[in-house]
Amino acid sequence: MAYGAEMLRWFSEEAVRIGGDQATSVDGNTRIMITKEPVGPCVLVTPWNFPLAMGARKIAPAVAAGCTMVFKPAELTPLTSLALVQIFREAGLPDGVLNVVTTANASSVVGTWMGSGIARKVSFTGSTEVGKILLRQAADNVMRSSMELGGNAPFIVLADADIEKAVDGALKAKMRNMGEACTAANRFFVHRSVAGEFSEKFAKRISELQVGNGALEGTDVGPLIEQKGLDKVQALVADAVAKGARILTGGSRPEGPGYFYIPTVLTDVSQDAELMRTEIFGPVAAITVFDGEDEVLRLANDTEWGLVGYVFTENMDKALRFSAELEVGMVGLNTGIVSNHAAPFGGVKQSGLGREGGKIGIEEFLEIKYTALAI
């Protein structure tokens, strides 16, 4: 909620800073005037995992830039988005600027918007698979496209890391939103010399998390979103164990109803395990041990995704080397959280196109116009 609210504050402040530029041509005969205009009607499509913040991160810059929009929230979490739209109405946003449509038939509704020829921009947060469909549709009308897609984040603990800091960061990078985040650490690579200490301390902290009803006092983590998510997590753990992984903690679901899964730490995970290549989207940490820095960089970059990478080290040179060589859009150095309304959020490779938040976030909703003025 705070993340979403800060997006609104940030972009309300950025609205008044949409600048332009001017220059004189080399021959001195033309004044070059550069202005910025709203890109035009936008198609916004958001996921269920941060229903308020992901809507706010698109709607706020679009409104600030002066765009109108059609907005389709996730089928699993429509009510948060309806509440957000109501807040905009109460704040005085004119009718017709922000139009929300809830549907169980996303492809038909969004496909109609994409093919309309009216929309000039699409901004999507969700799976790489759906992102590719939208990009193909966007190509037909040459629409501006912002894509926040999947991730397969490496979490690297170097030999000289502060282990307490690394465990703390690992807990956040793995367990924020029960692991149901594109930023979630998916693959843990720990240097052999500290692997025992890190794994033991991390597994202990994970095993102390109280799983249960989020409305009850003392609960740390709740259930997964749906049966499909739970089935996926169970299958990924079974596959990893069949390929030689050892369970340090968790590895099963608790008795009783609900889509709960006990937070899990696996070690000795084979690079062939399915969860090394798939976004887990659940509370499972897969640890592998490495010996050399070149080796771990190669393993970390061996994925089609490139959203975020986490590195823990007390050595500045190594920190900067890893930050430069990881093929990602965002790096967490000695921190397990990169998400911040004031920072440019986004990935490289198949993790997406464009950035959301920060100073650049509003540019995604602006078009540049150049006017030549004879002098």
Ligand SMILES: O=CCCCC(=O)O
């Ligand atoms: O799952 C990805 C949505 C983005 C979450 C974030 O901003 O941290």
